[in-house]
Amino acid sequence: MLNVPPVSKNVPPQHSPPEKTGKKVGIIYNDVKPVACQVSQELIIKLETYGCQVETATGLGGLLGYASAEKPPTLTPIEALVPEAFDGAMDFAIVLGGDGTVLSAFRQVAPQGIPLLAVNTGHMGFLTEAYLNQLPYALEQVLAGNYQIEERTMVAVSLVRSGQTMWEALCLNEMVLHREPLTSMCHFEVTIGRHSPVDIAADGIILSTPTGSTAYSLSAGGPVITPGVKVLQLIPICPHSLAARGLVFPSAEPVSVSSANPDPLVMVVDGNAGCYVAPGDRVCLREAKFPAKFIRLKDPEFFKVLREKLGWGLPHIAKPTSVELP
Incomplete structure (x- = not known):
């Protein structure tokens, strides 16, 4: 496959790479x-x-x-x-x-x-x-x-139950939290940094990095954010209120999300990892150190x-x- 004929005229010319790099x-x-x-x-x-x-x-x-x-x-x-x-x-x-x-x-x-x-x-x-x-x-x-x-920016996502971390993962695109089935509305309580908690009634919420702004959050009506901006964005999925709109905030602000509903939620990270979130659990996000x-x-x-x-x-x-x- 390294000798595949070019399919584009924009492929630069090839030269001999350095010998014996030791890398x-x-x-x-x-x-x-x-x-x-x-x-x-x-x-x-x-x-x-x-x-x-x-x-x-x-x-x-x-x-x-x-x-x-x-x-x-x-x-x-x-x-x-x-x-x-x-x-x-x-x-x-x-x-x-x-x-x-x-x-x-x-x-x-x-x-x-x-x-x-x-x-x-x-x-x-x-x-x-x-x-x-x-x-x-x-x-x-x-x-x-x-x-x-x-x-x-990457985000560290964790599931906290009774003060104990039960699950965690790195996130480059987004964390999605919703009910099963997705069409069921849920009340999410979201706390960002030192600010007062806010209540969002929606089918789900998306917390996205700038890299993930061109993924699920874009399809849900969120803005495109250039990668170098140190922010995260919160996007409600099919909100029940005209007042519930997307929010962009500094990525240094930690985020905590919980649900007031008695049913379990489903958390999905980057589309390829996730777990169930029981009533009383908190989903916590913070900017990763790497x-x-x-x-x-x-x-x-x-x-x-x-x-x-x-x-x-x-x-x-x-x-x-x-x-x-x-």
């Missing part, structure tokens, strides 16, 4: 996608020819799954998801997959501060930096040190990504001309 490099891949598995094996061989120490892991290691309603949630500490060989000595890691694999991979490497080069083998690839046909050039540039790091570190081969251009991936800013109507009609 420690990680590979995280989506093991349910054959193309990602094949590329990971070819990438191991390529990196070893450059003198790299290569460690591998699958994206499955970053998935906590969903706890059942019948059993209490199981606590897996945030740092416990880091693969054994992925330590502070690792120079960088390459993730092969789609956006879901990228989210899972950051849950695995962020506690060690390892930067990720995200290569798209999925569908949209909103969070990825390169396509498969660009991988040889991207690998050359990263091994030569020709890249920059873009840091993005950010997600994206490897960028050029200056990040967020508006360009919005235009290419989501069609933002494209003209949808014919523009007037100076030509006079007869």
Whole structure:
């Protein structure tokens, strides 16, 4: 797959990367996608020819799954998801997959501060930096040190019951809290920092980072927030009041959410981890002490990504001309 013919005229020319770099490099891949598995094996061989120490892991290691309603949630500490060989000595890691694999991979490497080069083998690839046909050039540039790091806010989400942490996870996109079924309305009590609690009646709520502002919260009517802004946003899902609208606040403010309803809630983090929340539980969010570190081969251009991936800013109507009609 490293020799896939270019499918775009924008693929930069390839040159020989530095010999025998001695770097420690990680590979995280989506093991349910054959193309990602094949590329990971070819990438191991390529990196070893450059003198790299290569460690591998699958994206499955970053998935906590969903706890059942019948059993209490199981606590897996945030740092416990880091693969054994992925330590502070690792120079960088390459993730092969789609956006879901990228989210899972950051849950695995962020506690060690390892930067990720995200290569798209999925569908949209909103969070990825390169396509498969660009991988040889991207690998050359990263091994030569020709890249920059873009840091993005991550959030630590925890479920607290009677003062004890029962479940926790890192979050790069969003935390969603709702009832089962989703169409049932619920009263959420939300406390942000030192401010007074507020009550929101809605089908659910979304607490999103700037990275997640282009995901579920965007579909629920929330604004797009550029990644460098240090904020979080609270978006009600189908609120029962015209006064219940989205709120943007500093990411340094801790958040606590509880429900006044007697029924259990469902919490989902980044779409691939979650658990049930019993009456009396609190869901707590705080800015994580370690950010997600994206490897960028050029200056990040967020508006360009919005235009290419989501069609933002494209003209949808014919523009007037100076030509006079007869």
